[in-house]
Every structure is written in C-alpha cells, then in structure tokens.
Amino acid sequence: MRMSLWNRNILKGLWMLAGVALAACGGVPTSWPGMQVADQTLYVANLDQVLAVDPQSGQERWRFPPKDGNAGACGVVYHAAPAVVAGRVLIAAEDPATGESRLCGLDRESGALQWVYPPAEQPPLGPIFAGLISDGTQVFAGTGDGWVIALDPETGQPRWRTRLPEAGRGAARIWATPVISGTLLVVGTMDHRLLALDRESGGLRWPAPFQAQGAIAGALTLDGETLYVGAFDDHLYAVDLGGGQERWRFRAGHWVWDGPAVAGDRLIVGDMSGKVWALDRQGRPIWAQPFQANGPVRARPLVVGDRVYVADEAGWLHWLNRTDGTKVKSVNLAPGRLLTPSVVAADRIVVAPTGSPFRVIAFHPDLSEAWKLAR
C-alpha cells in the first residue's frame, strides 16, 4: 500500500516536472539579429539590446535600453535589422512570450527613446522579423500577421497601414525584408506570394501572376528591373519588376532563404544544404561546382571586391574567391550560429552570431579578428 501511494504521487510529481520542462521549452527567447550600417556607425539589434558601435574600433557609442534605464513598451527582444533615417534609428521590439511587437524610434545620437508605435495603450503589432527599410522620408515594416505599415520616422505617426489579402493560409505573414523600387514597395510572403504595393498609399499595385511552391521568407534582391526571390521550394526566381512575371528559375539543392548578392556579372546565392552558387543573369551556374559550406547557408553572402564571404549555420565564416568559388580561408565561431547577413563597415566584416557569448564579432578582410563585443 505504501508502495502504491509512493508510486502514484511520485509519478504525479514527475508529470509536474515534465510540465516544468515543457514550460522551459517555450520560455527561451530566440535571437534573430539584424544589423544596419549608416554613416560609419554600425547598429546591431541582437537579443535584449540594440547597440550603436564604431565599426573601426568596436567602441560602443550607445545602447538601448541603457544600463540603468527602462525600455518601457520597447523592451524585451530585438530581431529585425534597424532602419536609420534622418535623426532616428527605428527598431522593432518583441515580447517573445506573446510574439507581439512595437516599433520604436530612438534618437540617432544618444539612443534615447523618442516614440513608440503603437503606443502602450493600443494593441501591439504581430511579430516583426523582416528588416525595416526606409526611402528617406518614410519607414516601412512588414509584420508576421500580414500588415505592412509606413511610418513617419520623426514622429512615429502612421502614414498608412495595409493588411495583405489572405490566400488560404491565414494571415499573409511577412518575414522577408521588402524592397523599394520607384513608387513600388515589393513584399514577399510566407504564403508563397509576391505583391507590390504603392509606396505612397499602400494600395495594391500587383500580385505576381506566378506563385512559388514554397514560402518566401528571406530578403528580396533588387537588381535594376529584376527582382530575385528565394523560396522554400528549393528555387531562386528571377521576376520582372514591371508586373511580377517570372523570367527564369534556378533549382538549388534545398530551400533558398535569402535572395542573392549581386556581384558585377554574377549572382551569389546559398541554400539550406550549404551549397553556394555563382549564377549569371540567366540563372546558369558559373563556377565549375558550387562551394559546399559546413552548414546551411541561410543568409545572403557578402561580396566585397573580389572576395565573397559566406556565413553558415554551423558557425563558419568562409572567404571565397569570387572568380571560381574556391575557398581561401574559414573561421569557426561555434557555438554561435550565423543566420543573418554579414555587413561590411569601415573595412570590417561584421557578423552577429546567434547563441554565442558574443553579440558582434568583426574581422579584417583576411578574416583575422578585429574586435568583438561580449553579451
């Protein structure tokens, strides 16, 4: 009898422990860093901080929230690449428990909070993973529940809000950083579509007549009148910007997440199997064989002159020769995972690893370490 009592209550206790384990599974905030470079300053949104850093020396200029300050409704976790326009740095702040976000305007010089949209007394936005972009007078944000918002960067007042039409998969979630071309704002969605909005009004100009077979989750690449779009159907699409018609498609080895880097006569694109290709403007491979990274290549490669830098999810940063794709050097940043695009600033190659003790690591062009910022 004692054994049975023991049996029952111990097992109930174990179930509670299992519950605690489950709760722990859901409570860890995930980092999806974003970076932006403007006027010799590097802005990094990573986990619980937004930093303004001198890219030459790694010296921190300001951080948000300040060490002794309160971020208010702009607290918790920062994912999307900031937008920098006029005297403002715009960031997206997410509450990871609910996935709800707000856009926040910081003073560019001091990092002081200037405004919050929507204000604390109004319902927040959906999650924001797409980078924020600006045309110089407005800032645009796409949300994970299908809204596109244009804001006045100075005041945080909305110019327009558009809910993208649904296509049978619930909200047209936006994870892909949009692009601006003339009067168009082109948005890719997780429900496989590409849509162009009017930049001034937010009205729909065209939905692309083609539809990918997989989600469009990464940044779009604009090159003249052609838009390059990666999708989870293992293809890279070249799309005519005029009406969204497909020009060609290239089949990769796995999902193509980010659009390619444009490097002179070629496009450099990676996929989630870790392969990296150089394609010509017709989608034909140029290198004799693709470069094979050590992990999935989620982020768009970075091209600086004749050097191609490829960051992979296993934490490797590779330096390739642009001409033939041969590897010159690799460095390993494990346990960090390199998921977001590297940037170049003041002759530094800068990465923001996920799951690393360092928020930002900068390298010289030869991949020797320049500086790094700890968490």
Added chain:
Amino acid sequence: MNPITLITNLLFFQPLINLLLVLYALLGQNFVLAIVALTVLIRLLLYPLTAKQQQAMKKMQELQPRLQELQKKYGKDREKLAQEQIKLYKEAGVNPLGGCLPLLIQFPILIAVYQAIIHVLALNPIAVIDLSKLLYRFDGFSTLSTLLPIQSQFLLWDLGRPERVFVPVGGILIPLPIMTLLVVVTTWWSQKVMTPPSTDPQTRMTTRLMNLYMPLFFGWISYNLAVGLSVYFIVTNLISMVQFALVTRDWRGALVRRFALGRAPAVPSSPPSGSPPSGSAPPAPSPRPRRKARSAKH
C-alpha cells in the same frame, strides 16, 4: 549536434514532425484535426502499454480486501505488514510498480509532441531553420515543405501562440482563457472519474490535493504555452476517459454517476490527466471490479 539529440530526433521527433505534416495534408490542411489524429495514433500505439498498466491496477484493486485485512491484522507492526504485503503480491503475481513504465514512457512523448507542434507551426525563423533539417526529402525534393506555413488560426486562437483572448468589459480587457479552462475541466474530470478513492486518511488527503493541483498545473502550462498543446491535452483527456469507459464497460459511470455519488472507479487514469495508480483504494465502486472484489473476499 550531440549524439543524444541526434538519436532523439531520429527516433521520436523527426517521425512525429513528418507524420504531423502528412496528417495535416491528408486532413484538408486542418491543423487541429492533424493534432487530434496524431493524439489518437499515439494513444493507439501506447494502448498495449496502457492496457497492461490498467490490468495491473485491476489486479491491485482485487487485492484490496486482503490488503485491508493485513492492515487490520498487522497495522501496528509495520515490518511484518510490509513482509506480508510483499508475500501477497508475490502470490498474486502482481508488481505494485507495474504501472510506472507506461507513464514514464509518455514523458518524452509529451515533450516530443509539444516540440513537434511548435516546430511545425514555425513561429519564428530559428524554429523554421530547425524544421528544415527534420523534414523528410523525397527524391532530393522537399515536398512536405510546400505545406509551409501551416494554417495556424483556429477559431479565436493562433495554435502556435499562448492563449490571449480578451473581451472588453466596461472599457477593460478581461482575459477569456477558454482553452485553458477546457484543459482544467477535462483534466479534473478525467482524474475525478479515474482516480480510485482511499480509506487511508493520509492517502485521501494527498490524492485530494493532487487532484486539485494537477488540473491547475496543466491549466497553467496551457495558458503559458502554445494553444496547440492545449488541444493535445484536451483530446488526450477525452480519449483517456473513453478508453477507461471501454475497459470498465461503464459509460454512464465514467461520465455521470461518479460525480453524482461522489465516488470513483477502480481503474487508474493515464496522463495528462495524470493520476497514476493507487493500491490504497478500497474495493472499487464500478460494477465489474466490485463484483470481482466481492468474489475475492468470499
């Protein structure tokens, strides 16, 4: 990736994720139906184990009158009592811990199901990156990935997010945790129906407290984690009760009578209703076990 994670992924997590996606595709891309179907399949898979557990507990129930006699006879001599109890268990071929294994096996399954639901719903880019490594690819082509993103909206809820439904009352937003309440009610109900009562005051008190805390605890988990998990809990609780009624062949008792009489039947529950078996209960109140108990007495 460390070897344990690799093996866990290969054996549990990856098959679950792909199965969930296949079910989603087969069931009209309805994710709630996919979760329900997955839960039913898991219960069917575990049926041999849970049936064994229930049979072991039935045997324990049948021994209750004799155990009570031993309690009366050797109540003051704990050592002798323990010896006699062990002897009785041996004679009857009963292992009092026989019900543990099926319950223990369900811990990793519960966590794997939760992780599968969250990963398939792909709520953030990192979850999707992890998902991309787990999807089966056929002929080098990931056909399952064309199903992404999953339609996660179900009535008022986003299945991949915690329940945050509010109703405005007099200008104030009041939370309306419907799914959480359903988890609490079904957990409580299944425990109430399936947990046997006890004559021992200490055991009775412990049971009462656990039967109060467990539903609240699962409610707390449900409120804080994705609604998809609440669906899994609710379905599991309902299936547990149906399975219980099938085993005891006492549908009315399972659904109504035990509340009316304030009594519970003999066969123990299975999680997440979370009431592991007890050997301390008196002869069971449900018709079949009670008859067996009488025959054991005579």
